[in-house]
Amino acid sequence: MEIEPGRLKLFEAGNILHEFIIQVFKSEKNIDKIKFLESELPFKLDQKEFIISGRLDDIVIAKEDNKKIIVEVKTVRDVRFSIKPNKNHVMQLQFYMHATGIRDGIILYIDRTNLKTKAFEISYDEKHSLDILKRFKALHELLKNNVLPIDEAKQSKETLWMCNMCEYRAKCDRNEK
Numbered sequence: 001m002e003i004e005p006g007r008l009k010l011f012e013a014g015n016i017l018h019e020f021i022i023q024v025f026k027s028e029k030n031i032d033k034i035k036f037l038e039s040e041l042p043f044k045l046d047q048k049e050f051i052i053s054g055r056l057d058d059i060v061i062a063k064e065d066n067k068k069i070i071v072e073v074k075t076v077r078d079v080r081f082s083i084k085p086n087k088n089h090v091m092q093l094q095f096y097m098h099a100t101g102i103r104d105g106i107i108l109y110i111d112r113t114n115l116k117t118k119a120f121e122i123s124y125d126e127k128h129s130l131d132i133l134k135r136f137k138a139l140h141e142l143l144k145n146n147v148l149p150i151d152e153a154k155q156s157k158e159t160l161w162m163c164n165m166c167e168y169r170a171k172c173d174r175n176e177k
């Protein structure tokens, strides 16, 4: 499936800004506070019936207390509106913390227009993580039975924007498998 040029540009802008953040983490200025550890770390979580795999953004170590922190970088149009972390981003980070055993995370929003940032600290929540795994299991069951999952993003104003970015939009609108 071809991705529209507009979306590709947005992804590319996201990649460039992510690279910029890595350089900031590695910068001499931050050497007393954090140590950059890894980026784009692949992980696999074996659920017996299926395997969940992915890649997580950046891992840094806070110098103050020597703890590992997963930093999930998200680009936004206007960081002033990021007054709390998006629940889908929290869900993603909780899952990463569960998959890696790292118990501290940060969602870092970066403004595409002026590079201003806002960070939200997130602690591991076992119950939330187990709920996320249940969602994976439910999806697995649907896929096994060749049943389309509910078009969840369309169900809430908060998540509807995802559909505008979704490459499966046309198929989804037609309820096509």
Ligand code: SF4
Residues within 6 Å of the ligand: 150, 151, 152, 153, 154, 162, 163, 166, 167, 168, 169, 172, 173
């Ligand atoms: S259009 Fe895409 S994001 Fe929206 S509900 Fe359908 S599959 Fe999900």
